[in-house]
Amino acid sequence: MNCPKCQSENIRVQVITETKFNTKRKSLLYWITIGWLVELVLWLFLTLPKLIYELFKPQRFKVKVTNKKMAVCQNCGHSWRV
DSSP states (O other), X not given: OOOTTTOOOOEEEEEEEEEEEEEOOOOHHHIIIXXXXXXXXXXXXXXXXXXXXHHHOOOOEEEEEEEEEEEEETTTXXXXXX
């Protein structure tokens, strides 16, 4: 394998892991149909328990992990995907 920039053969290949966090939310269909009504009723009649729940509820995350192979030239520092 040669570097495309300097044509050197002094190359190191690394596997890089990328992690992305996305918050999971309710769908648009839920909010259009009953979500707005449920939230309104909970805030009107159960204000204190709803407030405590909103403060201490666990966050829901969706984790996406991707692995990439990257080559790095040890002479010039150029990097590219393999």
